[in-house]
Structures are given as structure tokens and as C-alpha cells.
Amino acid sequence: MSTPYSITSTGHTDKQSATEPRNINDVLRSHCDFWEGKGRLIRTRPYMPVTEARVPLARCGISEKDIYLEPDMLDPRDFLPDRTSNTCLTDGDVFSIRGPYKIPWTEAIMGCPIKLVPQSGASWAESCLTDLSDIEHLRLKHDNPWLQKLVDFTQVISQRHTEDYCATHTTMRGPIDMADALLGTERLCIAMLDQPRRVQALLEICTEAFIEIARSQWKEIPPIHGGYVCRYGIWAPGHVTRTQADAASMLSPELYRRNVLPFDLEVLRAFPYSIMHVHSAYPYIAEPFLNEQDVPSAIQVGYDQPPFGPGIEQLLPTLRQMLQRKPLVFHGVVTRQEFDLVHRELPDKGILLDLFLTD
Numbered sequence: 001m002s003t004p005y006s007i008t009s010t011g012h013t014d015k016q017s018a019t020e021p022r023n024i025n026d027v028l029r030s031h032c033d034f035w036e037g038k039g040r041l042i043r044t045r046p047y048m049p050v051t052e053a054r055v056p057l058a059r060c061g062i063s064e065k066d067i068y069l070e071p072d073m074l075d076p077r078d079f080l081p082d083r084t085s086n087t088c089l090t091d092g093d094v095f096s097i098r099g100p101y102k103i104p105w106t107e108a109i110m111g112c113p114i115k116l117v118p119q120s121g122a123s124w125a126e127s128c129l130t131d132l133s134d135i136e137h138l139r140l141k142h143d144n145p146w147l148q149k150l151v152d153f154t155q156v157i158s159q160r161h162t163e164d165y166c167a168t169h170t171t172m173r174g175p176i177d178m179a180d181a182l183l184g185t186e187r188l189c190i191a192m193l194d195q196p197r198r199v200q201a202l203l204e205i206c207t208e209a210f211i212e213i214a215r216s217q218w219k220e221i222p223p224i225h226g227g228y229v230c231r232y233g234i235w236a237p238g239h240v241t242r243t244q245a246d247a248a249s250m251l252s253p254e255l256y257r258r259n260v261l262p263f264d265l266e267v268l269r270a271f272p273y274s275i276m277h278v279h280s281a282y283p284y285i286a287e288p289f290l291n292e293q294d295v296p297s298a299i300q301v302g303y304d305q306p307p308f309g310p311g312i313e314q315l316l317p318t319l320r321q322m323l324q325r326k327p328l329v330f331h332g333v334v335t336r337q338e339f340d341l342v343h344r345e346l347p348d349k350g351i352l353l354d355l356f357l358t359d
Contacts, residue, residue: 024225027090027093027095027235028225028227028235030093031094031234031235031236032235032237033350034234034298034327034350034351034352035234035236035273035297035298035327035350036327036350037326037327037349037350038348038349038350039348039350039351040093040348040351040352040353041092041093041094041234041351041352041353042092042093042343042352042353043091043092043093043094043233043352043353043354043355044092044339044353044355044356044357045091045092045356045357046356046357047333047356047357047358048356050121054118055101055116055118055123056075056078056079057069057073057074058072058073058074058075058078063116063118064118065118066115066116066117066118067115067116068113068114068115068116069103069108069114069115069116069123071145071146071148071149072145074101074149074153076100076101076149076152076153076155076156076157077156079101079153080156080157080160081098081164089165089166090233091233092233093352094232094233094234094352094354095165095166095224095229095233095234095235096164096165096166096233097165097166097167097168097229097230097231097232097233098157098164098165098166098167098168099157099167099168099169099170099171099231100150100153100154100157100169100170100217101153101170102170102171103116103123104123104124104125104173104181105146105150105170105171105172105213106172106173106177106178106209106210106213107125107173107177107178107181107182108125108146109140109144109146109147109150109209109213110138110140110178110181110182110206110209111128111129111138111182112125112126112127112128112181112182113125113126113128114126125181127181127182127183127184127187128182129182129183129202132183132191132195132198132199132201132202133198135198135201135202135205138182138202138205138209139205139208139209140208140209140212140213147213147216150170150213150216150217151216151217151220153170154167154169154170154216154217154220154221155220158220158221158222166224166229166233166235167221167222167229168221168228168229168230168231169214169217169218169221169231169241169242170217171231171242172210172213172214172241172242172243172244173243173244173246174210174243174244174245174263174264174267175203175206175207175210175245175260175263175264175267176203176206176245176247176248176260176263176264177244177245177246177247178206178209178210179199179202179203179206179247180247180250182202182206183202185247185250188247188250189250189251192251192255192259196259199259200259203259203260203263204263206263207263207266207267210243210267211266211267211270214239214241214270214271215270218239218241228240230242230273230275231275232275232300232329232331232352232354233354234329234352236272236273236297237272237273238271238272238273239271239272239273240271240272240273240274240275240297241267241270241271241273241274241275242274242275242276242277242300243264243267243268243274243275243276243277244276244277244278245260245264245276245277245278245285246277246279248260248282248285249279249281249282249285253284253287256285256288257288261288264276265292265295268295268296269294269295273297274295274296274297274298275296275297275298275299275300275329276289276295276296276298276299276300277300277302278299278300278301278302279301279302279304279309280301280302280303280304280309280310280315280318280332281304281308281309281310282309283301283318283322286299286301286322289326290321290322290325290326291325296326297326297327298326298327298328298329298350299322299326299327299328299329300328300329300330300331301319301322301328301329301330301331302331302332303315303330303331303332303333303334304332305332305333312334312338312341312342313341316341316342316345316346319342319346320345320346320347323346323347323349323350323351324349326350327349327350327351327352328346328350328351328352329351329352329354330342330346330351330352330353330354330355331354331355332355332356333355333356333357333358334355334356334357334358335357335358335359336357336358336359339353339355339357342355
């Protein structure tokens, strides 16, 4: 393989300086090692908190007030960064990536109203499903306007694929998160006990939709060096898709395993490579995946800083346990001292330290 681009590491490693050029074959080999449970990748950058969301809207410019988004308000060309002369495709030990602008795409596609709240720096999905007896209308159709808009975004970012970054899929919520958005958390938890079969039918529809939404994006993304790059900048020989089950934090481990896990496994098995996102505040969600031989290909742990979750020292045994069974992406905001601790204490067994530093 060869590339016209300069591959430069800016990651913090023991064996390589931050400015030493890297051969593309070495980069790809280190990423293959990751999937095989070997080696260490690092990407660090200063933490820059997001305080507001200045979203360019095709019909009304930048909105300073809360507003409900519609597909025709978004022009993907407005979200592209200015083209630069930078020809370095890497960010630390991983590839620079860009996916479609981060809004609740899966929830929007399923029919949830999407409210942009500029002062919070985020957009939110509002519940819209009032009756579980009639959910067939939720099945994904190819002419879904939000799906078409997501495909448009993917096409536009893919046109600059390999020039400034590698294109990848957007952040997507998994089946239980989609159901939670549709029903609302309280109604979902009650329905799982009172109407378990209807909730299962809803999760089946959400699972089918998730898989189709991810595939629709990958169809528009050309390969780079015969493979594709995931949400964390790691190259793989095939499509690699990230999912999550954050709403499962409201469920007992038993209820999750019995009612939700089969749908997450179906999503993960739909792609050659897969990453399951969990939070450090409730790592029990990852436990059943550690016993699966085929999926996920890796676990991604989002670090919840105290008091929302255990501190780094208390979390280390859990991370070590995960690394014994699966490659691991550790993502979040840490201090330099915490980074040094994680870097020192966790083994080189297929790990990416993808961290923001506060000092």
C-alpha cells in the first residue's frame, strides 16, 4: 500500500516521538493489532467545553432561540470546515475522522421531534409514541426525509474523503435508546413490565431501523486502503459500526440481559466490526459482551467523572478485566496525572486512550 499523505503521530507514546513520520503500512498494522488485542494507540487533545450550539439553518440562519429542527433546515454543505492545506490524515495514533453533524439522527428518523437548544450546546429528542398497540407505522421507509438528509450529509463529507479526514458514520443511539426516546424513560420502564411483548416488538423495529440507517451511510463512504475508519479513528478491513444502550442504565442487569441484549447482539452481528459503548458509571452493561466470542469487536468506555462514577483508581480493575477479553477504547476527560496513571497501569492489549486533558 502507498499514500500521497504525510502520516505523522502526535500521540503520546513511549517508543515514538510526537513528530516522527509514520509509514502508512505501520499505521494500518497498528490498527489491525488493536482489533487482535495487541498494542496501544493514543489520541490526546486539550479539553474545550462546548457552551452553545451555533447551528447554521438554511431557512433562518443562526438561531439564538430554542427551535424544532426539520430536515429542510439543514444543508450539509454549511457544516463542512474550511478546506486547509493540511495533508496529515492522522490525529495522534488514529485517523482524523468526520461524520454527519451530531444530532439525534436515529430518533429523528423514527419520528421524534428534535429540539435544538443553543444555550445548552445540544439538541434533544422528545417522545412522541403514545400507544404501543399500533407501531407498524414506525417501520423505516426508504423515503424517510430524515434518513434522506442523513444520506445527503454522508455524501457531502465523503466527497472530501481522504483529503482532510476519513468519513465515517454519525453517532447513533441503539435500539433501547431509540425506544426510550419514543416512549420516554418512565413509560418505557413501566411498559417493559406491563407490556413486554409489545416492547419487544418495538425493539425489533428499532433494531431493523438501526441496521438500515448504518448501512445507508456506509454505502456512501468509499474505502480507504481497502477498509473503513470507525468513530474513534481506528481503521478496520471492513465496515465498523458503534452502538450503545445508555437507556439500559435504568434497568436491572437481569432485565437488560433478558429483554434488550438480544437486540444489541443483532445490531453488532450485522457488521464485520463493531464497538459497544458503555459508561464507567454502569459498567455492568458490558459484562454479557465479555462472554461473547464474536461480538463486539471492541468495548468503548466513556469516563463519567466523580461524583457520577468511580474515579480512575477505582475504575482501573474494571478496565483491566475488560482488556482481558476485548480490545478497549477509553474515552473521556481526565487530568494529566490521571492520563499518566491509565497509561502506566493498563496493559498494551489492544487499547486506545482517546482522552481530553484538562491541564
